[in-house]
Structures are given as structure tokens and as C-alpha cells.
Amino acid sequence: DAKTTQPPSMDCAEGRAANLPCNHSTISGNEYVYWYRQIHSQGPQYIIHGLKNNETNEMASLIITEDRKSSTLILPHATLRDTAVYYCIVRPRFNTNAGKSTFGDGTTLTVKP
């Protein structure tokens, strides 16, 4: 799986948009970008994924650059409950290789009142 690079930490004011960047310059054509978040002492929670088009669901939006070498997860109106570690990973959508699932250290997002 392609390696990803994320800033170790970010702050965001409550009610404002949180924009979390991720670099994945070695992404392959069949690899999707997945985002998860982990609230303290819980298991990671799947948020969203995309291949090359922008995606939106009830939790967040995902913006992927045209060259697919980077992406941004957007939480449009951050709340205190969005404080968590956010992981960006890239891997094929199909389980052609069920292993090799690597979650790096992620970005610790702190939402402040």
C-alpha cells in the first residue's frame, strides 16, 4: 500500500470547518483513499473513502486533487466531539491483498470551544 503523510496535530475552533490534509504521492491507479478517526480509547471509525472524485456523506467531505497525490478531509462544522486522531490510508478497494493494512500515526485534531 502507498505511504501517507499527515501533520501530527491540528487545532480547530468549534463551529468552524476542519481541513485535514494527507499526502499520498505514490498512490497507485487502483488505490482508494480511506479516512478513519479514533476517539480516545475506542476503535477507529470509518469516515469516508474516494478514488478520484470528491465525495460527501453525513460525516464529512473528501477532496482529492486531480493528480491524486493528496487529499483533504473536511469536517464542515467541527464540534467538541470531533476531537480525535484522524487516519488517512490508501489501499485497493478490493481485497486483492487483505494484509498490508498500515495505519500511521495520523493527525490529532483538537476542537476548541
Added chain:
Amino acid sequence: SQTIHQWPATLVQPVGSPLSLECTVEGTSNPNLYWYRQAAGRGLQLLFYSVGIGQISSEVPQNLSASRPQDRQFILSSKKLLLSDSGFYLCAWSGPVVQPQHFGDGTRLSIL
């Protein structure tokens, strides 16, 4: 809907004792199953994954083993725990063909 159960939530064990952590999935068939370990403040390290009953792949050599006796049951074991086995253990499942993965709430293991 699919759910994943992992227990116990916390466990304190002496060095040299055995270990058995259990994970079960409901509401899906033939899932891929995963065991991860997470050190404090770090990302997740994949330990084992399974694509079917009795099929286990190990990602890193270690003091642990995994088994899948039933389609939706995944067990992490050790015969003799080491201090270095302390950590947060997470079980996850994904569909048999496609991602993403869905995680349990984890077991926090402390070795004394």
C-alpha cells in the same frame, strides 16, 4: 446491520501467563478478519488477518497466534505473555471482497 464484539475491554495479566482474546462479528458472512495492536500514542500495527475459517496470515513475527474456528469468530492467543505484549488490541472486519474495515472497541492489555 453488522456488529463486532470484542472482549474483555480491559485485562491485567502477569508475565508468563496465557492469553485469549475473542472477537465475533454478526450480520455478515465470510468476512475478512483482522487483529491489530496499538502502542500508546501510535498508529495501528497489523498482527494477523484471515480470509476464511482456518486461514491465518501473520504480518509480524511475535509471541502471539491467531485462530479462526468459525466463520465469524477470531481469537488472539499467547501461551506465555511478555512485558512487550502490553498494548491496545483491536479486532476488525471487512467484506470478503471490498474494504473498508470496521473495528471493535478494543481490549487494553496490561502485563505486570
